[in-house]
Amino acid sequence: MMVPEMADQNDMVTSFYFRNNQTSLCHPRLPPVPTQVDEHLFITLGLGSICSSVATMNNVSLELPVVTTPLLEAHYYNTSGMANKLIEIPERLPRMFNFTDRALIPEGPEAARLESTSKATLVRWFRHGAVVEMVLQSTAVLQSESNPMHLHGHDMFVLARGLGNYDAARDVARYNLLNPPVKNTVLVPSLGWVAVRFVADNPGVWYMHCHYEFHLSMGMTALIIVEDGPTVDTSLPPPPADFRSCITDGDILQDEFYFQSKKSEISRV
Template sequence: MNLTHLSKDTLVTVVNGQLPGPTIEVTDGDSVIIHVVNKSPYNVTIHWHGVKQRLNCWADGVPMITQCPILPNHNFTYRFNVTGQERTLWWHAHVPGLRATLHGAFIIRPRHGAGSYPFPKPHREVPIIIGEWWEMDLAQVATDLSNNSLFDFNSASTINGKLGDLYNCSGVAEDGFVLEVEPGKTYLLRLINAALLMEYYFKIAGHRFTVVASDANYVNPYDTDVIAIAPGETVDALLVADARPGKYYMVAFPYQAPKPSIQGPEYITRGMIQYSSGNGAPVLLSTSNGTTGEEEGGGPSADVPIAPEMPDHNDMVTSLYFRGNLTSLRRPQLPTLVDERLFITLALGSVCRRGRVCERGSTNDESITVATLNNVSFELPAAAETPLLESHYYNTGGVDVLRELPARPPKVFNFTDRDLIPYGPKEANLEPTSKATLARRFRHGAAVDVVFQSTSLMQSESNPMHLHGHDMFVLAQGLGIYDAAKDVARYNLVNPPVKNTVLVPSLGWAAVRFVADNPGVWFMHCHFEFHLSMGMAAVFIVEDGPTADTSLHPPPADFQTCGHDESLMLQKMGIDKRRVKSEDARS
């Protein structure tokens, strides 16, 4: 459908005519059935971001990893249970570019109602989705990123789909999101970062927040005036309407790594909160002039909202400090013995198109920049017809093309040397890399430690790393190069925050631990769209456990497949090939 912003009609793909898409509200313990009817011209899948999908990887929604894409004019039904989870998650398209407009909140309420929150029941709960407005074909944006033809930028930032009054056309300001509040009431803000490119700082003038959850896991209440939220993350925060009644701006401000990294446009967006009397009538103040707002810390005028003072757009410390103050409210069951340890570097590199030998940076455009994990860039198998999950479940050999994700990078260098950021001679010998269907296989129940190390190789961005099907214990984070000899001593083994998306700071590191106890084929990737499109991803394959309750369940009877081999014939006959093989072995 066409949406009009900045005096221009733009054709966008949306769900049910809405941007953001509809909020899906469920209760812990529910079974969920969602019918997706694809009337767009694009292949689509929907990922239920942060939903565990226990023993049901089939509903995870990643094209050619867990399912075939939903073709134009085709339908697909997702079926899954939501058990043992509460708070704020979200859903989004898991195809390149389209999640900028195909997304919405996914709220899981506690089984015993809001009265069971570990904090006073709020007067109202409000989803706040930070996003971006693009005046271009989002599928083309993804193609540009993956083919290195150019780097595109959005035209504005949004709060709940609205650009706000900082943007105008011919003197007419864009609409902004307005939240009406009553004096003395408490509001639960469910923040979601659905942006493709940027981490954001979020503030409301004259007010503070109490952060109570992140990525659908409760945290010890943390008082702050600024929230840092990266693409993929969610934050639940209480807001008390305890300021002098009037109007106050809420501002989302993008953070980016400082120069010499590429500097994108600073597209700030703002909405506002408006105090009301409870019957819908705004509370206005009498002032001497009625024309100007006061500075933050004072009170607002009758008509002009006050704006908060925001961090600098290159201020990385505020982001690091915010996350360093998050601790788990409920002591998690953290395994003390570790079975595997991975050290994964996050970088850019270069490969030659079509597998040819080429000269780096050659004028014939044969060299392409890619994003890597331990110097390998992810790509799906060429001409793949069967999703990896299907090949894994039926043991058809489709996973034979996988290359193992190395446990260590092939070269050790000064990972945070800022001289490696600009394109030039110094990083030339570190650039060459390769592309492969990158995977790592884990025994069921294995405890895995991963250190994600950001590098300065041709970039210095932070990296929000998202693991499907599992939560991660965030043990520690820091700037510079990870040093096990001293940094292990900093690990929080008592109440680490539990996350599905972990921000690895710019030119820094994050140490996480997870338990590979959910069998299936799970995507692990950076949630910045440009890094994902360029290959900063891998699949984590978790093997079945010893019992039916620890093994991946068969696909639903009506699960749409796109393979054409013996396993699918057996499936259609109601025969599980793995069971046949097991029975043959016993006999």
């Protein structure tokens, strides 16, 4: 039997160019890439070292608030005070720098000066139907590996990826707006970036996180909160009758998706 010759598992160059050549099928049932963007986000991915090792998005590591109600249920009931426990994802870092400077790879001499890591419940609210463009930028701050970023509840158009620092003046012209791959997980290359676009049309509380278990557990996670739409079919359904009334800290993550509508479960998750 003939066995195909596969690239080495650490051959990041071959992997990068293979992924760059991917497209989706041109099919009339597939939605077109939205051209009008409502929200732009630039999110850096790195590691930190406050207290214990943490993983970050825009220098913030996820720390769930101390609550007794799952976040999705609190969102449905608009629980008073919940917003005060959440920190909104900034559109970009307060201080821009050369994200892919190899001097920042551990134990680079400049990493500590740029780290400034904090812990918080990192979220971003979107109105129903908003078109979101997000650039995920890998950094050399205490890491040198790729990050597979997974968005729950939505599919993303993967417009472009590149090595080095993202430069909108140069890289927007490279976007594939005709037949880009449609994924819910994208690999952000080591010392590189990925530009994605998605429509926030699935109401509820959704997680975006690195799919490496150790990065997920270290906090490379943010919450995406999508508001209700104008109709019953575009609004979050109420909790089911058998929804748990008593939870532990470990249940808070799992329960966010428990009472999504069956339509959402089938078409999104």
